[in-house]
Amino acid sequence: MIKSSDKTTFKDKTNYLWKGFRIVQRMVPSLLPATIAGAILKSFNPFITIYLTARIIDELLGARSLSRLAFLIGFALILNLAVFLAQKGMEHIKDMGDYQLYYLGKIEMDQLILSTDYENVEKPDFHLKKQKIDEACQMHRRGIWQLPRLTDRFLTSLCTVVFSMAFAFHAFIPSSSNSSHSFIASPWLSLLLLGMVILSSTYSVWSNTRFSKWVFKRMDRVMPINRIFSFYANLLDDHKFGKDVRIYQQRELISQSYYRFMLSSQELFEHDMAKMQSRFFGISAAISSLISGLVYLFIGMKALVGLISIGSVVQYVGAISQFTTGFSELITSATEIWQNIDYVELYFNFLETPNPKYKGSLPVEKRSDNEYEIEFRNVSFKYPGSEIYALKNLSLKLRIGDHFAVVGRNGSGKTTFIKLLTRLYDPQEGEILLNDINIQKYDYQEYLHLFSVVFQDFQLFAFSVGQNVATDVHYDKERAMECLDKAGVGDRVRDMSKGLDTPLYKIDDDGVEISGGEEQKIAIARALYKNAPFVVLDEPTAALDPVAEFEVYSKFQEIAGDKTAIYISHRLSSCRFCDNILVFNQGVLIQSGSHNELIQDEDGQYYALWNAQAQYYKENSEKARVLGSN
Structure with a gap:
């Protein structure tokens, strides 16, 4: 059974993370820059609509200047189009880079298999380690293959948090006017709401962390089942078995055996996965929905008593909603990056498999008479x-x-x-x-x-x-x-x-x-x-x-x-x-x-x-x- 080392220190994990980024950059130099640029554009895009929609609503309820409305609408269309096109360009580069990374990362392992000492090739642990890497890659693109996606998620959520804080900052500043509504205008309500948002996100992080650890450990149970599945897949696909299948009428035997295996493994994993997902994410989703409702209530109450404009309601609600989602996603993606290091470590441990054989340096004498004994x-x-x-x-x-x-x-x-x-x-x-x-x-x-x-x-x-x-x-x-x-x-x-x-x-x-x-x-x-x-x-x-x-x-x-x-x-x-x-x-x-x-x-x-x-x-x-x- 292959497990990540519990003794891996923070420094070791950080080193493996940077090694992962370096190998991705070496294999596909355009992938990480495109990921970073695409993340910034993706996070900024919603705020164009949020901010300019708020200004358009204020203009419609205020001066109603046609020239200013035309400017705001035109600017929104042009800016959205420009960001959309740039984002799609980065996504195209990313998609091509992910495709290249998938095969180049596999080739890196294949090169090791071709060059490592034969003694390693015959060790079961060597093959089990590679199998776990392969299955993690195929099932969830974990390991170095997941680094670009996780980087994209982390940077997108980080920029979303930064932009949302900038756009919603004024909603939480206490107002000195309308003393009759001092509770709504007081900083305590704002702090209470922020605290609830942070607690909700923290619970989401905790749930995701436990679920990620469960999935990593679960891989050891999945591997034997995948080996059986591969056996059946090869049996059904390889034409070399065709003669025996027909002569001995084995079609029914193979089909029934394959069906029973699929049914038993499907019931096992569907039950386990559904149970764990509901346990970890059900409460988190309920809390998140509750917090979102409180955000709308908070902003609505401020607008009702005249502390903010109607356009600002759109801006603040949109920004706070983006913050809630972005902050939870930020911590979750950071946690997933940290959990993914286990797979990155496994990948490098495989690539760094030591060769037990001593390699001498003495040249073999070249003899035309083949006088070797x-x-x-x-x-x-x-x-x-x-x-x-x-x-x-x-x-x-x-x-x-x-x-x-x-x-x-x-x-x-x-x-x-x-x-x-x-x-x-x-x-x-x-x-x-x-x-x-x-x-x-x-x-x-x-x-x-x-x-x-x-x-x-x-x-x-x-x-x-x-x-x-x-x-x-x-x-x-x-x-x-x-x-x-x-x-x-x-x-x-x-x-x-x-x-x-x-x-x-x-x-x-x-x-x-x-x-x-x-x-x-x-x-x-x-x-x-x-x-x-x-x-x-x-x-x-x-x-x-x-x-x-x-x-x-x-x-x-x-x-x-x-x-x-x-x-x-x-x-x-x-x-x-x-x-x-x-x-x-x-x-x-x-x-x-x-x-x-x-x-x-x-x-x-x-x-x-x-x-x-x-x-x-x-x-x-x-x-x-x-x-x-x-």
């Missing part, structure tokens, strides 16, 4: 939050130019071995050496350049085929096609409508859907294009049949040449050609050697795994022979 020396590793070793006391050397196979049951530590090799994680015990130097001392990005990896859960993107292979916008097309040919998918790409420039997946009309086997071959072509001295295939051929997988591995064996290559596969027959086979079990390297060596050890796990798979193929082969003879 990596050694695991007593390496042990546990995943964060786990007490079980994923790898335990691993010691081995990856000899230059050798081709290794890594085998073992699920969960034996094969993929963890690759993650440590490529520094996606660092070991808690022992060390990994490159040419006798701890890999943590090398520049991280330079070290990563040593590896071409096709992971078990590799990803291609909705870019062109060529960009997927080269991982760059600008690339060598001949080289990319050569790599695709070596991976066995070149002809398929040539048959596409735009060749290398054809986008993968149906994100537009030119996109193509490809099979799982074709995806894997393009991923292998990507590894070839990088041309790194270490090549790793981490079960990337799961979608291929055993014969096709063996052909890919055999061909890749030729392509790898003098590179150091590591193959991970559950199908042991695909790894027979390797110089050395490493057998893992429960995080421990229990056997190593060539296929011919390991198969001689009848008590070893490799022998058991090999014969279990060989028996399966023998049985299938025998069945096929019998069926064929019949």
Whole structure:
């Protein structure tokens, strides 16, 4: 569960607020100036009508000068039009700025996800924090996205209060005339009314503060429900589920389950939200209505006894009403700004997620002969939050130019071995050496350049085929096609409508859907294009049949040449050609050697795994022979 820190001081909150304003200004420089100008214009606009209407009424009840009436009406129209046009211009700039801020603020988080250490990406707390930021943004535009709107509200209400005080000031000045109406003219009635206005606004602030805190805490309960909602949304939208839905007639099951979920969550939140809103805002609305009635009564009594003119009634009532609304809104918006800092803090805490990995500065020696040697020396590793070793006391050397196979049951530590090799994680015990130097001392990005990896859960993107292979916008097309040919998918790409420039997946009309086997071959072509001295295939051929997988591995064996290559596969027959086979079990390297060596050890796990798979193929082969003879 993610909560804002109760220990955040006033100074810390103020710093986060200014950091929020600075990042908004950096992302969209025109947004805050337009917000400030628009707030001033918006707050001033009602007072044009209030003041000039009062003067027009006084003129109609007084001298009735046509020239002065024409001047007042014309001036009111021109000034209202000018302010209206200027305000609309600022609103247009604001709307465009809010649109830009929404995406730029999201991109800022996405850039962090792309650049932060992989260890962070696999932490649940990291994702929960981002989810809370996303949901706060989508539901209420909280965080940095709400700062311009709250600034607009705060400045508009502040200017409204200032203007209303200036326009209503004379209504509260005690009058020395009409002593028979001394109570109405006395300062005590004015002070009493002002006190009631302030108390009403204070209660509104208190109600809004408590409600904002409740909403922030409520986000932790909303997130699990939103995750379920996202699951159903993806289930209903993704065409890949269409075959199973129809074959197994799951439409009714999904629809009923989705309906029950929506009904239960809707009843829960509608009841809670309505209950909390009525509790916090019902009394506030009643008090505000009462105060407004007293304002009208106060001004009406002054006009009735002749203390103010009829035109001034319009001015003072309008100004005091604006003050009542503006003052309450001022405190409320200030409170909301203060509450919103919790979300701004959450945003910056996410952006400032520390990278646990030590980044060295030593450059990796560039060698044309690829003379690199990596050694695991007593390496042990546990995943964060786990007490079980994923790898335990691993010691081995990856000899230059050798081709290794890594085998073992699920969960034996094969993929963890690759993650440590490529520094996606660092070991808690022992060390990994490159040419006798701890890999943590090398520049991280330079070290990563040593590896071409096709992971078990590799990803291609909705870019062109060529960009997927080269991982760059600008690339060598001949080289990319050569790599695709070596991976066995070149002809398929040539048959596409735009060749290398054809986008993968149906994100537009030119996109193509490809099979799982074709995806894997393009991923292998990507590894070839990088041309790194270490090549790793981490079960990337799961979608291929055993014969096709063996052909890919055999061909890749030729392509790898003098590179150091590591193959991970559950199908042991695909790894027979390797110089050395490493057998893992429960995080421990229990056997190593060539296929011919390991198969001689009848008590070893490799022998058991090999014969279990060989028996399966023998049985299938025998069945096929019998069926064929019949």
